[in-house]
Amino acid sequence: MSDDEAPKAAGSTPPAEMMEGLYAELRALAGGYFKRQPEGHTLQPTALVHEAFLRLARQDPERFADREHFFAVAATAMRQILASHARKRRADKRGGKLAQVTLTNLSLEDPSTAVDLVALDDVLERLEKLNERQARVVEYRFFGGLTVPEIARVLGVSLTTVEKEWRRARAWLSMELGA
Numbered sequence: 388m389s390d391d392e393a394p395k396a397a398g399s400t401p402p403a404e405m406m407e408g409l410y411a412e413l414r415a416l417a418g419g420y421f422k423r424q425p426e427g428h429t430l431q432p433t434a435l436v437h438e439a440f441l442r443l444a445r446q447d448p449e450r451f452a453d454r455e456h457f458f459a460v461a462a463t464a465m466r467q468i469l470a471s472h473a474r475k476r477r478a479d480k481r482g483g484k485l486a487q488v489t490l491t492n493l494s495l496e497d498p499s500t501a502v503d504l505v506a507l508d509d510v511l512e513r514l515e516k517l518n519e520r521q522a523r524v525v526e527y528r529f530f531g532g533l534t535v536p537e538i539a540r541v542l543g544v545s546l547t548t549v550e551k552e553w554r555r556a557r558a559w560l561s562m563e564l565g566a
Contacts, residue, residue, distance in 0.1 A: 409457055410440055416458075416532045417465070430472045439464040455537040459523070462531025469530070470508035477505055510563050514556065521556035524549055 417432035417439075442464045443457070451457040507529075515522035520542060527533040527541065539549045 409454070409461075410436070412458075413440060413461055416461075419532065430469070435465060435468055438468050442468075453540070455533060455541045458531045458533055458537070459527050459541045462527050462529075462533070466508065466511070466526055466530040469504045473504035473508075506564065510560060513563070514559060517559075518552075518556075520544075521552045521559070524552045525556045525560070528553065 413436045414432060417435045421432045421435075439461055443461060446460075451460065511522050511525060514525070523542065524538055527538045533541065535546055535549045535553070539546050542549065
């Protein structure tokens with residue numbers, strides 16, 4: 388199931404109320420993401436959140452089944468915005484000095500490491516062709532800050548399945564990124 392097609396959850400928060408309460412959470416998520424990046428990043432958390440929120444606001448609020456689904460879609464939007472910004476910056480600097488993505492970078496336990504968003508985006512695109520669910524798990528955890536239980540609800544799978552997919556995706560990413 389793609390992030391665009393999640394089923395409506397019974398008893399979910401009304402979409403308009405949900406959208407109003409999620410901006411601050413997105414801002415906090417972006418702030419946490421940027422703390423893991425090197426100083427001098429030219430895209431600020433507020434700009435990222437504004438652009439992502441504008442993309443999401445153009446959507447029909449009824450399409451978001453619940454909070455987790457909103458953050459899953461937001462994770463995809465933020466990944467696209469960050470990767471596009473990094474590509475533009477890399478092109479502007481003719482390669483720039485970007486850090487390599489390592490398995491540690493994707494663990495979410497080490498906030499001091501930086502990520503080459505272009506490399507990560509390229510690898511995630513390849514993973515998506517091989518195993519879409521694993522790519523979504525990485526995207527939702529890394530860019531969306533969703534927990535394993537939240538991802539399980541969004542994807543409609545068990546906690547065990549998400550944990551297995553996370554381990555497999557990290558192993559594959561490690562091999563692809565040479566970590």
